[in-house]
Amino acid sequence: MFHFSRFRNTSALLYLHITTTVFRCVSTMSGTMRAVNFEPGGPENLRIGSVPVPKLREKEVLLKVYATAINRADTLQRKGLYPPPPGESDILGLEAVGIVEKLGSGCVKTWKIGDRVMALLPGGGNAEFVASREELLMPVPDNMEFNQAAAIPEVWLTAFQLLFLVGKVKKNDTVLIHAGGSGVGTAAVQLCRQFGARTIVVAGSQEKIDFAKSLGAEEGFNYKESMFEPKVLQHTDGKGVDLILDCVGGSFFSQNINSIATEGTWVVYGLMGGRTIDTGDHLGKILQKRITIVGSTLRTRSIQYKESLIADFTQRALPHFSSGEFRPIIDTTLPLDSIQEAHTLMESNKTTGKIVLQVRDQVKDEL
Ligand SMILES: NC(=O)c1ccc[n+]([C@@H]2O[C@H](COP(=O)([O-])OP(=O)(O)OC[C@H]3O[C@@H](n4cnc5c(N)ncnc54)[C@H](OP(=O)(O)O)[C@@H]3O)[C@@H](O)[C@H]2O)c1
Structure with missing residues (x-):
């Protein structure tokens, strides 16, 4: 397996692009996507599998994911100690960043296809696509790359x-x-x-x-x-x-x-x-x-509570990212395929800030 350095470099991004492009072309046509799944246990039990692209429920938005991140809750869930809330995706990942691909029925917010957004999720973020409630999206701060923004939501x-x-x-x-x-x-x-x-x-x-x-x-x-x-x-x-x-x-x-x-x-x-x-x-x-x-917990709070939190954060905190006063702190960025390495690194307690997983290559995708 390719070993990504603790910090991003151009050749690694190119590798990621080449290795995932062919798979993506095939999977998008067949309605499947790559996503992290696991059998309860250690990081070695994590796998990248092929699963159906999520079907949208009422008031949900489909995101084409460019970057996601891992959290301590993911390591607990992997060990079988922290199941997702009832009815939510059992794919790992409490946050994702990308663009709006599709709007589900009943959506009333102002999101439109192509918007750059960050999502707070009850699960499902470590994947090429994720369905998010429209209320739990925030705009990616101006001029911020997806990999940086993935360190913000959770x-x-x-x-x-x-x-x-x-x-x-x-x-x-x-x-x-x-x-x-x-x-x-x-x-x-x-x-x-x-x-x-x-x-x-x-x-x-x-x-x-x-x-x-x-x-x-x-x-x-x-x-x-x-x-x-x-x-x-x-x-x-x-x-x-x-x-x-x-x-x-x-x-x-x-x-x-x-x-x-x-x-x-x-x-x-x-x-x-x-x-x-x-x-x-x-x-x-x-x-x-x-x-x-x-x-205090966050994942199990109601949609209404999270919506209010996100609205408050969007108004009071997000502008400080655009001004440079706040910055997302990232220890390491790895490709999604290195999910085992990402969990092992988090559990080593050596990191300062977030471990981000790059899902797609933003630059190549925009060409
Ligand atoms: N309730 C909620 O809503 C909520 C939401 C998100 C996260 N969390 C919790 O917040 C905590 C931090 O999450 P994170 O993602 O920010 O973690 P993180 O970036 O992975 O950092 C965790 C750090 O905690 C320190 N640590 C680990 N075990 C420790 C121990 N026994 N005693 C003292 N320090 C210890 C380690 O650093 P050093 O030992 O080197 O200092 C480790 O690197 C986790 O417990 C997570 O479950 C809760």
């Missing part, structure tokens, strides 16, 4: 939701962001900087901390070298942080309790460090500090 909408809708961040708040080099973390740091909140990141390497600082983080601590709790307290003059974005859960639980300020808000949105907690006077401290702990 992690930026998550970070935006966690900060503004769930965490209700206020200007000048101090926000503790765990996994500061992650896709969600790097988006959250940029959103805080632009909004006027201060950020402290926790990450597993100095490189990730330095990168987060380059995006606007005020301080960063390496959880693999020492406890972050005393440093957070020292940095906040003993007060603690106003808001915690927590995707780690169990292993950071008691440090989080001690790092949060009185009446702070603690948003739990992932459990990478385990779903159980050790014994201790946790409830006593939660009571004394009047801490608000709130869990």
